[in-house]
């Protein structure tokens with residue numbers, strides 16, 4: 436038989452004891468499910484804020500990159516050579532040597548006059564992203580460094596803002612420069628290296644030569660296609 440006069444075992448006997456008892460929420464907080472749920476909520480909030488941040492900035496970043504590329508394109512492609520929009524007419528080419536490339540064709544009155552594209556030889560600090568324009572005769576119109584991780588003060592003379600070294604490629608082609616000349620002077624070629632920094636200019640010379648070879652393969656492919664019946 437139940438003893439109705441005594442208090443239920445879980446109830447505190449005095450108000451002080453009741454105050455000392457942990458509340459339901461406090462007890463719930465010590466449980467692993469509560470901690471897992473709180474952590475999950477914090478992670479979800481962080482992920483959401485990162486996503487919103489990315490959505491808010493990625494269009495601006497893409498626009499800024501396009502502006503940069505247009506500025507570099509204008510440096511390597513003389514205005515007189517095109518009346519189209521090379522960046523808008525980009526084509527993707529899979530090359531056996533250089534992999535997948537984006538080609539920006541320059542056309543004047545519908546006739547191809549040059550192509551511009553990026554190559555990325557590996558320097559001292561990592562890939563050096565170069566933008567190069569080559570005309571239909573296989574002559575270099577210009578080369579510019581888009582970005583690099585070479586050592587400032589030692590190897591950053593590859594930037595047009597630091598020196599004119601990169602302009603030494605202007606006008607060169609496989610036809611007017613023997614293959615042995617495509618090296619830095621220290622290696623018997625015709626290009627200056629920098630004091631204490633040979634790796635960087637060596638990489639760029641190699642990248643530019645690879646770009647010319649790619650252009651020659653493309654031109655060869657195009658002409659052999661034209662000869663097809």
Ligand SMILES: Cc1cc2nc3c(=O)[nH]c(=O)nc-3n(C[C@H](O)[C@H](O)[C@H](O)COP(=O)(O)O)c2cc1C
Nearest residue numbers: 559560584585586589590621631632633634635636
């Ligand atoms: C901290 C540090 C940073 C360097 N950064 C570069 C660099 O950015 N580009 C480069 O060509 N050489 C750099 N060098 C020098 C190269 O290690 C190398 O000595 C130089 O390029 C000469 O190469 P070579 O012996 O093949 O002619 C750096 C050396 C040190 C110690």
